[in-house]
Amino acid sequence: MSVFIAKRVLTLLATLIGASIVIFLVMEILPGDPALVILGVDASDEAVRALTIELGLDRPPLERYWDWMTGILTGELGNSYAYKVPVWELVEGALLITIPLALMSITLSIVLALSIGLYAAANHNKAGDITLMGISQLGISVPNFWLAILLIILFAIELRWLPAGGFPGWKEGFWVCLKALLLPSLALATVVGAILARITRSSVLEVFREDYVRTARAKGLSQQATLWRHVLRNALIPVLTVTGIQFSALLTGTVVVENVFHIPGLGSLVLKAINNRDTIVVENVVLLLATMIIVVNFVVDILYAVIDPRLKAHDI
Amino acid sequence: MTAFLLICAAISLFWTPGSAYDITITNRFLPPSADHWLGTDQFGRDIASMLMTGTQNSIVVAVVAVSIGLFIGVSLGLLAAAKRGWTEEIIMRFSDFSFAFPAILSAIMLTAILGPGGVNSILAIGLYNIPVFARLTRGSANSIWAREFVMAARASGKGRFRITFEHILPNVLSLIIVQATILFAIAILAEAALSYLGLGTQPPEPSWGRMLNEAQTLMFLDPMQAIYPGLAIAIAVFGLNLLGDGLRDVLDPRLSRKR
Amino acid sequence: MSLLSVKNLSVILATNDGPARAVRNLNFRLNRGETLGIVGESGCGKSMAALALMGLLPERSETEGEITLDGENLLEKSDAEMCRIRGNRLAMIFQEPMTSLNPVHTVGNQIMEPLQLHRNMSDSDARAETLRLLDRVGIPNPKARIDNYPHQLSGGQRQRVMIAIALSCQPDILIADEPTTALDVTIQDQILELIQTLVREEGMSLILISHDLGVISENTDNILVMYGGAAVEMGSTAQIFDELIHPYTQGLFAAMPKLGRARARRLVTIPGTVPDLISLPAGCTFTDRCPLATDICRNTVPPNVEVKAKHFVACHHLDEARHRKTEELFS
Numbered sequence: 001m002s003v004f005i006a007k008r009v010l011t012l013l014a015t016l017i018g019a020s021i022v023i024f025l026v027m028e029i030l031p032g033d034p035a036l037v038i039l040g041v042d043a044s045d046e047a048v049r050a051l052t053i054e055l056g057l058d059r060p061p062l063e064r065y066w067d068w069m070t071g072i073l074t075g076e077l078g079n080s081y082a083y084k085v086p087v088w089e090l091v092e093g094a095l096l097i098t099i100p101l102a103l104m105s106i107t108l109s110i111v112l113a114l115s116i117g118l119y120a121a122a123n124h125n126k127a128g129d130i131t132l133m134g135i136s137q138l139g140i141s142v143p144n145f146w147l148a149i150l151l152i153i154l155f156a157i158e159l160r161w162l163p164a165g166g167f168p169g170w171k172e173g174f175w176v177c178l179k180a181l182l183l184p185s186l187a188l189a190t191v192v193g194a195i196l197a198r199i200t201r202s203s204v205l206e207v208f209r210e211d212y213v214r215t216a217r218a219k220g221l222s223q224q225a226t227l228w229r230h231v232l233r234n235a236l237i238p239v240l241t242v243t244g245i246q247f248s249a250l251l252t253g254t255v256v257v258e259n260v261f262h263i264p265g266l267g268s269l270v271l272k273a274i275n276n277r278d279t280i281v282v283e284n285v286v287l288l289l290a291t292m293i294i295v296v297n298f299v300v301d302i303l304y305a306v307i308d309p310r311l312k313a314h315d316i
Numbered sequence: 317m318t319a320f321l322l323i324c325a326a327i328s329l330f331w332t333p334g335s336a337y338d339i340t341i342t343n344r345f346l347p348p349s350a351d352h353w354l355g356t357d358q359f360g361r362d363i364a365s366m367l368m369t370g371t372q373n374s375i376v377v378a379v380v381a382v383s384i385g386l387f388i389g390v391s392l393g394l395l396a397a398a399k400r401g402w403t404e405e406i407i408m409r410f411s412d413f414s415f416a417f418p419a420i421l422s423a424i425m426l427t428a429i430l431g432p433g434g435v436n437s438i439l440a441i442g443l444y445n446i447p448v449f450a451r452l453t454r455g456s457a458n459s460i461w462a463r464e465f466v467m468a469a470r471a472s473g474k475g476r477f478r479i480t481f482e483h484i485l486p487n488v489l490s491l492i493i494v495q496a497t498i499l500f501a502i503a504i505l506a507e508a509a510l511s512y513l514g515l516g517t518q519p520p521e522p523s524w525g526r527m528l529n530e531a532q533t534l535m536f537l538d539p540m541q542a543i544y545p546g547l548a549i550a551i552a553v554f555g556l557n558l559l560g561d562g563l564r565d566v567l568d569p570r571l572s573r574k575r
Numbered sequence: 576m577s578l579l580s581v582k583n584l585s586v587i588l589a590t591n592d593g594p595a596r597a598v599r600n601l602n603f604r605l606n607r608g609e610t611l612g613i614v615g616e617s618g619c620g621k622s623m624a625a626l627a628l629m630g631l632l633p634e635r636s637e638t639e640g641e642i643t644l645d646g647e648n649l650l651e652k653s654d655a656e657m658c659r660i661r662g663n664r665l666a667m668i669f670q671e672p673m674t675s676l677n678p679v680h681t682v683g684n685q686i687m688e689p690l691q692l693h694r695n696m697s698d699s700d701a702r703a704e705t706l707r708l709l710d711r712v713g714i715p716n717p718k719a720r721i722d723n724y725p726h727q728l729s730g731g732q733r734q735r736v737m738i739a740i741a742l743s744c745q746p747d748i749l750i751a752d753e754p755t756t757a758l759d760v761t762i763q764d765q766i767l768e769l770i771q772t773l774v775r776e777e778g779m780s781l782i783l784i785s786h787d788l789g790v791i792s793e794n795t796d797n798i799l800v801m802y803g804g805a806a807v808e809m810g811s812t813a814q815i816f817d818e819l820i821h822p823y824t825q826g827l828f829a830a831m832p833k834l835g836r837a838r839a840r841r842l843v844t845i846p847g848t849v850p851d852l853i854s855l856p857a858g859c860t861f862t863d864r865c866p867l868a869t870d871i872c873r874n875t876v877p878p879n880v881e882v883k884a885k886h887f888v889a890c891h892h893l894d895e896a897r898h899r900k901t902e903e904l905f906s
Contacts, residue, residue, distance in 0.1 A: 026422075027425060137558075138554065141551075141554035142549075143550070146542075146546030211671050211675040212676055214631060216688075219688055220658045220663055220692055221688070234677070252419070256513060274427055279428050282424060282428040286425055291416075294413070
């Protein structure tokens with residue numbers, strides 16, 4: 001097991017470094033002078049040169065990359081071009097909103113997916129199954145930010161149950177904040193949940209046809225007990241794969257949905273940074289988002305091995 | 317359904333019920349009528365016309381983005397399968413960590429450097445599609461390289477590139493077409509999200525995402541305006557997903573039986 | 576009274592091409608401690624008959640007739656009641672040891688499951704019993720093996736684990752459906768011998784299902800020959816091998832390779848292919864491949880004639896079948 005984990009951690013580190021290099025190349029080496037971007041096209045050459053030196057952009061790329069990386073490890077990310085405050089201060093506040101939002105959405109989508117998927121599989125080809133699968137097909141097709149708008153219209157404008165947007169800040173109490181995050185996470189979870197529900201259903205149905213399920217029934221286990229003890233764990237394997245893939249969709253979804261609800265998370269931050277031409281903030285936020293996606297996929301890899309003992313054997 | 321959208325887009329090239337660009341302030345927020353099928357927006361633009369022109373825009377973005385991914389991705393995939401060795405290794409490692417950069421993330425990077433615009437969003441979505449196609453193509457191409465008829469072709473002295481075009485490509489094509497339909501739907505969603513954020517298509521060009529963005533500020537006044545563009549996106553994506561499923565059933569009977 | 580008696584058992588499967596009669600009017604009895612072999616080609620309905628006994632037929636199927644275990648009709652029982660019988664009084668071993676064990680649970684847990692379900696054993700008791708069972712089915716070093724996952728065992732060992740699962744609650748009847756077909760030839764005999772020994776020592780009844788008449792003849796007291804879902808011949812092993820009557824049984828026997836007989840004679844094959852259950856004739860199922868078939872065979876179900884004591888044959892042309900030599904029928 002430890003060999004397995006060590007191998008995965010190495011892959012994780014390599015992927016993270018690779019991702020950071022890609023971001024660095026795109027953001028700093030691609031044509032487009034950050035100083036020029038900040039000052040605007042009609043800035044004087046001298047002003048551009050001065051800013052270039054001030055930002056340290058005249059130094060060789062390798063050195064700048066090294067500084068960035070050591071900066072990340074020490075929490076020294078430099079100052080925002082637009083706000084003149086440390087990037088980390090901006091990011092920290094936003095992270096405390098985006099991470100809970102993402103976690104809440106993924107939890108909600110998994111709960112939705114498992115309950116709908118299992119129910120549909122148990123009622124295979126009956127009315128309930130067909131209706132749910134029709135709805136989930138619709139759910140897949142709906143853009144999450146439109147759903148967000150619809151939810152606002154319904155719950156905030158028509159019913160006035162929940163706030164239409166904004167985020168009070170964690171100081172205001174846990175429940176108020178949870179309420180503010182409920183609609184956004186619902187908008188995100190519906191789409192991902194619909195995809196996962198379909199995977200869960202087909203996966204459960206497939207596992208039910210396996211020989212070992214017949215063995216379990218032949219032992220005298222009821223349909224229910226067979227489902228919980230023998231089918232579910234095997235059926236979760238493909239669901240897990242797709243959850244890993246869908247997490248990136250969910251995270252980029254938060255970027256969009258945060259803007260629908262005016263929630264000051266990473267998505268709002270990065271959009272503001274783009275409008276302010278604050279490339280250093282964009283760079284770090286993109287790396288952060290990419291890191292979250294990579295880490296989640298790492299966790300998925302580890303979970304595989306926990307669920308399926310065969311995988312461990314292959315790797316060692 | 318997809319055909320309906322194509323027809324809408326085609327018609328809008330020549331004719332729309334009203335003008336999608338004309339701003340007539342006196343006609344603000346008109347309810348649906350014979351002249352304005354779905355009413356007008358806050359600038360007095362005809363919503364139905366905007367939707368139809370928006371269809372055009374979505375289709376162009378999606379077609380170009382998917383084509384970029386398709387051509388580059390499929391070529392890379394075929395190359396990886398034909399060459400094997402380090403070529404394959406490099407291509408696959410690259411597509412391995414590209415999963416960390418979904419379309420919206422790459423679009424954010426690109427717009428931060430190059431400024432917002434329709435071209436950038438096309439580029440970002442296209443870039444994201446490359447590894448998806450590359451991986452799929454390589455996977456199925458590899459399995460076809462191992463088949464007997466390819467062995468026979470190699471034994472008869474045909475070169476790798478000739479085999480690739482004569483035997484491999486035709487056999488992986490059906491899978492690629494199915495994947496393209498699905499990515500087409502994803503591209504439409506991504507484009508809408510990007511132009512909603514203001515990173516994609518710029519005004520006055522109508523696009524579904526932008527319309528939603530503008531409608532959101534007016535949610536309290538006229539909620540219906542926020543409904544139509546989203547509905548259009550949902551219908552487009554729904555249709556494409558069904559088309560993808562249908563194509564898979566037709567082109568790959570093996571897969572459909574498994575489901 | 577017999578332990579198990581099957582009366583007019585029919586199984587109808589709903590397929591996309593229409594209903595298929597997988598089992599037709601099957602009748603047999605099984606006494607305590609007796610062994611019965613069901614033989615026939617693949618698709619003859621023998622596995623469906625076994626699954627019907629267990630109440631584990633696929634969802635889209637109908638069952639008619641009576642299956643009586645100790646005077647109780649199993650077909651009238653609810654699923655919950657059947658759950659108390661399955662694994663407890665009726666146990667089954669399947670053909671594919673590679674896929675019949677759940678890959679994500681240890682073999683120990685899979686053997687403990689029926690013990691805890693039917694015997695309400697505590698974890699430690701069940702584990703101790705599992706170790707004993709593993710030893711009983713001849714798995715070396717049970718203490719190390721009990722925490723292994725199925726993929727760490729060989730096919731033969733997995734089948735031994737399946738046997739341990741089936742044996743765990745000392746069932747009245749053990750049903751073994753092609754238990755050795757998927758195994759290496761060298762291991763087949765070991766597994767069959769193991770089943771034999773255990774059945775004898777535990778006083779269980781055995782229903783052994785195989786396509787191999789040789790396997791059946793060496794391991795069972797009675798034989799039931801099935802073709803196209805119907806029983807064509809039934810009797811004690813000794814009687815049947817004394818006089819093979821039904822043309823299909825003769826064909827099966829002729830197709831069996833025999834030791835000691837020189838290569839001079841080719842192995843006989845029965846012409847035609849395994850029938851499609853949907854399009855079988857209403858009368859005798861063997862009509863299309865039978866050398867003796869006439870019009871009556873196609874349309875009228877042959878009577879089940881007791882040729883000698885407890886030796887039944889279902890054929891319209893009994894006399895002809897008895898007097899013609901196998902070599903003349905299939906050449």
